[in-house]
Amino acid sequence: MPHRRAHLKLVGKAHRGVLRGIERLNINDNTFLIIMAAFIGVFSALCYAFFRVSINAMEKLFFEDIFNHLGISYDFPGRLLLFFIPIIGALLIMPLIVRYPKEASGYGLPGLLENVIFKNAVIPPKVILLRTLTTSVTLGCGGSAGREGPIVTIGAALGSAFGQFLKLSGDRMRILVACGAAGGIAAAFDAPIAGAMFALEIMLLGNLAVYSFSPIVISAGVATVTTRAIFEKDIEFTVPAFTMVSLNEFYLYCILGIITGLVAVIFIRLYYHITDRFDRAQIPVWQKVLLGASLLGAIGVLFPQVFGVGYKWMNEALMGNMALYLMLALVFLKMIATAVTLGCGLSGGVFGPSLFIGLMLGGSFAAIVNMILPGTVHEASYAMVGMGAMVAAASQAPLTAIFLLFEMTGDFNIVLPTMFACMISVSMMKILKQESIDMVPLTRKGYKFSGGKDVTVMQRxxxxxxxxxxxxxxxxxxxxxxxxxxxxxxxxxxxxxxxxxxxxxxxxxxxxxxxxxxxxxxxxxxxxxxxxxxxxxxxxxxxxxxxxxxxxxxxxxxxxxxxxxxxxxxxxxxxxxxxxxxxxxxxxxxxxxx
Incomplete structure (x- = not known):
């Protein structure tokens, strides 16, 4: 006990010394935030790197090494082993999910947004470790979810930890949290502009101000540079060159936007229908988690493409190596698998599944057009635009989606079709009065959003x-x-x-x-x-x-x-x-x- 007391006194003394040192530097507020944003960008990228390596190691262990060690192939009956992998993952992280349900389970972004928008943006630092562990195991063992949502939460928790250490409050704390989120997205996609837009559109409800914009851009840029230094050109997601056969295709991209908007509404409503069924189930948490893992395993035995993040299968579809019936089936199976994964309490995000669903939907649409009018369109191009349109609709963040597609392809020609499809898909959401997938839990609590800070103040x-x-x-x-x-x-x-x-x-x-x-x-x-x-x-x-x-x-x-x-x-x-x-x-x- 005396040793612990002495340790705490030493930490407290060091903390006060750091704060006094910062005061002596006598730098203005904006410069201080930019410096902090650079540090947050570096740490967000490092967390993403560890996160990515952990998921890949888990996937290799469960979906390659075990099968190779046992000499089992993916053909039946060997494929039946897939049923047990999500259950094993659920058992590994069960103690954390039961002990820390808010910090470690489910889709954490809506709770994070409520904290940032309506509360003090103070996020417990333990979220960093808990989300990293539970999401790595969930996705590594076949959980159908994305890693982008958790890395946003982890980055935001990093920003909040910096703010708490420096005893910041109010708007400055929120800016650092947004910097962490921007760094996380930028690192995940090697897309600094998209990361900054994500922080502004979603984390700060579109409240653009130079005071907040500069640190967010710096954080996203630093995170991108750090990630490139770690992984160099090791890109997991490969996109082909964008091709547009005729200007008449703009009509087809508009139709794709309408379809994507309708599918996004189905995705959100199905997701919360299944999640609500799990929430209302009168059974212990551990039973819900095992039930969800079992349902996911059963789907994965027949369609292993729903397992994990799904980048491998997205690449297959982009390369034209996937049949039309399978792409159409995966649009809806991915919805169900994602809802089951997150609804039962396993950890992950919905950004990745939105990309997956949009890609399969866009690819299917183009394949059908080519069946009716052979050689009319380039299927991979519609698959890429479908990704953007689905993300724009589900998250109601069109600028994030547009810049993401541009940065992923590096081709300016994709911007205009993506703009058409994204804005139309978002408009369909508005027409059908559907909130974004992140805002549904908040609107259920009585919050209403009209795109401005004043409204959120009056709602409090x-x-x-x-x-x-x-x-x-x-x-x-x-x-x-x-x-x-x-x-x-x-x-x-x-x-x-x-x-x-x-x-x-x-x-x-x-x-x-x-x-x-x-x-x-x-x-x-x-x-x-x-x-x-x-x-x-x-x-x-x-x-x-x-x-x-x-x-x-x-x-x-x-x-x-x-x-x-x-x-x-x-x-x-x-x-x-x-x-x-x-x-x-x-x-x-x-x-x-x-």
């Missing part, structure tokens, strides 16, 4: 936090004379009207009083219910301020009644208090960021 604040509870209310039988006396001593401008049971039945404003105040002889003849407006617009105590403000635009009142679910009056809320609460929250965020 509730009516119950700013309403006036002790307001003057009027019984419906109160005479007009008594109403005038009440108004004279009250500071309110609008008055709820209650029936004998205390339920809200109307509201009286100065506009209503003005109609009869100059009429003589009515003081004791008219009662509250005669002049009250009964066509009510009310808000609930758990509504957000965004929802309340939208209701103010329907009718020009200064106040709206706040009611319980049974119609009982709870208080009043004013337009002025909403704006005041909004301004206070903006100032609080600015102070945290400063």
């Amino acid at each position: 604040l509730k009516v119950r936090d700013v309403e006036t509870k002790n307001c003057d209310a009027i019984p419906e039988s109160m005479s007009f004379r008594q109403i005038q006396m009440l108004i004279a001593r009250s500071s309110q401008m609008d008055f709820p009207v209650l029936d004998q049971d205390g339920k809200l039945v109307g509201i009286i404003s100065f506009q209503d009083i003005r109609k009869v105040i100059f009429e003589e002889g009515l003081d004791d003849l008219i009662v509250a219910r005669d002049i009250a407006t009964t066509d009510l617009i009310t808000v609930k105590v758990d509504d957000t301020l965004q929802e309340a403000l939208e209701k103010f635009t329907i009718r020009d009142y200064d106040h709206l009644p706040v009611v319980e679910s049974d119609g009982t009056l709870h208080g009043l809320i004013s337009r002025q208090k909403i704006l005041q609460a909004y301004n206070n929250e903006i100032q609080r965020i600015a102070l945290q960021g400063g």
